[in-house]
Amino acid sequence: MPELPEVETIKRELEQSVVGLKIVDVEVPVSSVVKIPTNDFVRRVRGTTITGIGRRAKIILIHLSSGDTLLFHLKVAGNLLYMPADVEKEKAQVIFVLNNGYELRFRDPRLFGYVKLISGDVFRSPELSRLGPEPLSDQFTLDTFREMLQRRPRSQIKGLLLDQSFIAGIGNIYADEILFYARVYPARPAGSLTDEEIRRIYEGIRVILSRAIAERGTSIISYIDLYGKKGNYGNFLKVHYQAGKPCGNDCAGTVVKIKVAGRGTYVCPDCQK
Numbered sequence: 197m198p199e200l201p202e203v204e205t206i207k208r209e210l211e212q213s214v215v216g217l218k219i220v221d222v223e224v225p226v227s228s229v230v231k232i233p234t235n236d237f238v239r240r241v242r243g244t245t246i247t248g249i250g251r252r253a254k255i256i257l258i259h260l261s262s263g264d265t266l267l268f269h270l271k272v273a274g275n276l277l278y279m280p281a282d283v284e285k286e287k288a289q290v291i292f293v294l295n296n297g298y299e300l301r302f303r304d305p306r307l308f309g310y311v312k313l314i315s316g317d318v319f320r321s322p323e324l325s326r327l328g329p330e331p332l333s334d335q336f337t338l339d340t341f342r343e344m345l346q347r348r349p350r351s352q353i354k355g356l357l358l359d360q361s362f363i364a365g366i367g368n369i370y371a372d373e374i375l376f377y378a379r380v381y382p383a384r385p386a387g388s389l390t391d392e393e394i395r396r397i398y399e400g401i402r403v404i405l406s407r408a409i410a411e412r413g414t415s416i417i418s419y420i421d422l423y424g425k426k427g428n429y430g431n432f433l434k435v436h437y438q439a440g441k442p443c444g445n446d447c448a449g450t451v452v453k454i455k456v457a458g459r460g461t462y463v464c465p466d467c468q469k
């Protein structure tokens with residue numbers, strides 16, 4: 197699933213490519229991914245200009261001149277692609293025809309992803325109003341993180357990192373990498389963490405997510421960016437998807453796969469305590 201670094205990459209590419217362009221037509225070959233009536237959706241989007249791009253957690257926002265906002269959740273396997281209109285459409289579910297000969301296409305072979313159109317303050321919509329803090333924002337400080345953990349002492353740290361209402365944008369790949377960076381075992385209850393371990397997890401969140409954005413995200417299964425290119429961070433993964441390989445710290449240990457918080461979880465049992 198695309199996580200914060202992948203979605204942030206697409207957001208930055210959208211800022212470079214589509215802001216200021218007019219949406220001259222909208223095609224909806226598969227209406228189930230659009231969460232309002234198709235006729236209404238097409239009527240309200242057609243003829244608007246893209247005025248800005250946003251991201252919150254794993255959600256992409258495209259602000260329109262009408263005051264409405266397009267909200268995209270890519271879920272497990274969704275892609276947002278920018279390409280010339282004459283390139284074959286490859287089973288896109290929603291196509292925004294732009295006034296420069298290009299199209300913005302939403303494509304999800306699994307059909308779990310969706311598009312909504314929100315009027316008014318998008319941050320009060322159900323998708324955005326219950327999210328935890330953005331981990332790279334100035335508001336998310338070490339003190340804030342420590343207080344958040346103190347309120348959930350019995351919860352496993354990995355489960356908390358995956359919980360979008362606790363902290364926004366982290367999924368299974370980066371939770372594993374952050375806890376490896378911090379040398380903390382993913383099943384540890386938050387209440388058992390020392391001040392030093394909390395500091396290392398906080399630092400890991402900031403460092404790992406920033407590096408992954410700089411490498412344009414991770415492509416393990418299906419993620420590609422706005423231009424159809426894969427992310428590079430897969431080359432830097434230390435534990436996630438690395439079962440059986442030597443530990444990335446050269447500790448002489450081997451990465452193993454276990455289950456924590458209901459998810460396949462990769463750890464070095466020698467480094468992570």
Ligand SMILES: [Zn+2]
Nearest residue numbers: 443447464467
């Ligand atoms: Zn190790």
